[in-house]
Amino acid sequence: QSVLTQPPSVSAAPGQKVTISCSGSSSNIGNNYVSWYQQLPGTAPKLLIYDYNKRPSGIPDRFSGSKSGTSATLGITGLQTGDEADYYCGTWDSRLRIYVFGTGTKVTVL
Amino acid sequence: EVQLVESGGGLGQPGGSLRLSCAASGFTFSNYWMSWVRLAPGKGLEWVANIKQDGTEKFYVDSVKGRFTISRDSAKNSLYLQMNSLIVEDTAVYYCARSGDYSDFKYWGQGTLVTVSS
Numbered sequence: 689q690s691v692l693t694q695p696p697s698v699s700a701a702p703g704q705k706v707t708i709s710c711s712g713s714s715s716n717i718g719n720n721y722v723s724w725y726q727q728l729p730g731t732a733p734k735l736l737i738y739d740y741n742k743r744p745s746g747i748p749d750r751f752s753g754s755k756s757g758t759s760a761t762l763g764i765t766g767l768q769t770g771d772e773a774d775y776y777c778g779t780w781d782s783r784l785r786i787y788v789f790g791t792g793t794k795v796t797v798l
Numbered sequence: 799e800v801q802l803v804e805s806g807g808g809l810g811q812p813g814g815s816l817r818l819s820c821a822a823s824g825f826t827f828s829n830y831w832m833s834w835v836r837l838a839p840g841k842g843l844e845w846v847a848n849i850k851q852d853g854t855e856k857f858y859v860d861s862v863k864g865r866f867t868i869s870r871d872s873a874k875n876s877l878y879l880q881m882n883s884l885i886v887e888d889t890a891v892y893y894c895a896r897s898g899d900y901s902d903f904k905y906w907g908q909g910t911l912v913t914v915s916s
Binding site for chain 2: 690720721723725727732733734735738739742744774776778779780785786787788789790791792
């Protein structure tokens with residue numbers, strides 16, 4: 689059972705926007721760097737966001753991240769069919785001394 | 799180009815052992831923390847363990863403590879995961895990943911499948 693909670697699924701039509709929340713605590717999101725990952729079926733996870741709002745090179749600005757207190761949010765604008773995937777937040781937990789991933793959110797493009 | 803290539807997966811018996819390897823190239827291996835992450839069928843990502851650059855610090859998720867051992871060999875640019883006392887719940891695709899400056903994982907291997915079954 690993960691210490692980071694995400695909604696199981698979100699959906700929207702092509703071109704629309706979705707947001708995915710990630711709720712944690714002061715021992716993880718509240719005081720550590722937050723990353724977001726996209727995992728397409730059968731492939732390795734891909735880093736989308738690091739340090740809660742920075743994008744690695746090659747990641748389009750349709751993907752954005754934010755953080756407030758002990759929660760983080762991933763936003764995807766201009767939704768495309770290729771965005772259908774599972775998305776995970778992740779961060780270090782200073783109390784548990786482990787890296788934790790969120791429960792995962794499946795994005796469906798209607 | 800950073801490359802991580804896992805090997806060693808396959809079928810393991812409950813109570814048995816497997817050893818996973820991850821060959822790293824394209825970067826100075828000894829400069830980075832390294833991790834193992836797994837994805838079980840129908841489940842979400844689970845971080846398994848990590849190891850410091852010089853191997854002096856290691857951390858494990860509770861579900862594998864006492865059964866799995868992470869290690870590294872900088873001379874061979876390789877990361878390992880010794881998996882003992884395997885249980886059915888260890889069935890998963892195992893990825894090695896390089897840790898970044900912000901505790902992020904930008905580089906991943908392609909994964910190796912471990913199936914634990916009698």
